[in-house]
Amino acid sequence: MFSFIKKGLDKTLGAIKEILPEKVEKIDKTLLEEILIESDIPYELVEEIIYYLPPSQFVVRDDVKRVLKAYFKYDTTSAQTEQNPFVELVIGVNGAGKTTTIAKLAHNYKKENQSVLLGAADTFRAAAIEQLKSWAEKIDVGIIYTQQGHDPSAVAYDTISSAIAKKIDHVIIDTAGRLHNQVNLANELKKIVRICDKALSGAPHRKILILDGTQGTSAINQAKAFHEMISIDAIIITKLDGTAKGGSLFGIAKALELPIIYVGVGEGKDDLIPFNSDDYIDTILDSIFTQTHG
Numbered sequence: 201m202f203s204f205i206k207k208g209l210d211k212t213l214g215a216i217k218e219i220l221p222e223k224v225e226k227i228d229k230t231l232l233e234e235i236l237i238e239s240d241i242p243y244e245l246v247e248e249i250i251y252y253l254p255p256s257q258f259v260v261r262d263d264v265k266r267v268l269k270a271y272f273k274y275d276t277t278s279a280q281t282e283q284n285p286f287v288e289l290v291i292g293v294n295g296a297g298k299t300t301t302i303a304k305l306a307h308n309y310k311k312e313n314q315s316v317l318l319g320a321a322d323t324f325r326a327a328a329i330e331q332l333k334s335w336a337e338k339i340d341v342g343i344i345y346t347q348q349g350h351d352p353s354a355v356a357y358d359t360i361s362s363a364i365a366k367k368i369d370h371v372i373i374d375t376a377g378r379l380h381n382q383v384n385l386a387n388e389l390k391k392i393v394r395i396c397d398k399a400l401s402g403a404p405h406r407k408i409l410i411l412d413g414t415q416g417t418s419a420i421n422q423a424k425a426f427h428e429m430i431s432i433d434a435i436i437i438t439k440l441d442g443t444a445k446g447g448s449l450f451g452i453a454k455a456l457e458l459p460i461i462y463v464g465v466g467e468g469k470d471d472l473i474p475f476n477s478d479d480y481i482d483t484i485l486d487s488i489f490t491q492t493h494g
């Protein structure tokens with residue numbers, strides 16, 4: 201797992217190495233500040249991190265770790281997936297990596313010998329339905345879909361009902377990332393949430409927001425808008441492998457006060473790894489300090 205997060209942070213670690221070619225035992229806070237800014241931690245946060253460090257000009261690994269770790273206090277290590285079916289609603293703007301992430305998530309569950317049914321409730325674009333169908337085939341899981349333009353809530357309802365009838369463990373429902381306008385989108389998402397609850401009281405059990413990690417801090421505003429619409433439960437950051445902005449996770453965790461549950465580190469079905477803030481922070485600190493973790 202450790203090497204997996206390293207794969208996702210490869211470009212970020214490369215950028216750190218440009219600033220700091222040799223690892224150090226103690227780091228000058230001015231240099232640390234530069235590294236944190238370069239990895240796309242929002243500036244106010246960098247200032248805050250520096251403020252919470254000991255007053256001396258040079259700081260050691262443990263000092264930095266303690267301060268960085270505090271930003272991930274919302275993380276949960278285990279998912280509350282005891283409900284059957286466990287219903288997840290996946291939300292995010294087009295291109296964030298929603299479809300791919302749904303496939304990866306489904307593949308993960310399958311690897312744990314759990315059954316999965318997908319619901320193609322992004323009925324706004326025909327391509328979205330086709331793309332999810334093609335992934336469902338590739339990873340060999342069932343999918344409920346309808347024609348473009350049909351009611352997405354009906355798809356959500358049918359998917360959950362079908363999963364209950366077939367005793368399926370996991371339902372993952374795709375949603376539209378964009379409609380004609382923002383109000384329509386909000387209304388549609390709220391309706392889907394209501395209808396899920398009608399199909400199975402308490403569903404959806406987890407509303408997951410997909411954020412593109414290459415967008416850095418600008419993803420935060422997007423996330424806030426979705427959070428206001430339907431109150432998100434957890435975040436997945438995609439394309440961490442494609443960016444040198446690996447530090448943006450601090451900004452996202454702090455601004456949204458939500459757990460980051462997985463990160464996407466590639467385009468394949470196995471490229472979704474559970475997010476562990478200790479591994480993430482240690483991997484970054486390993487590229488700065490000679491002292492190893494543990």
Ligand SMILES: Nc1nc2c(ncn2[C@@H]2O[C@H](COP(=O)(O)OP(=O)(O)OP(=O)(O)O)[C@@H](O)[C@H]2O)c(=O)[nH]1
Nearest residue numbers: 294295296297298299300438439442464465466467
């Ligand atoms: N490198 C990398 N690429 C990713 C990752 N996740 C998704 N992608 C790519 O990002 C692109 C968009 O992903 P989609 O899953 O189609 O995104 P979407 O949000 O469903 O977007 P629409 O299909 O436009 O609604 C695709 O080319 C994916 O292969 C990731 O973790 N790493």
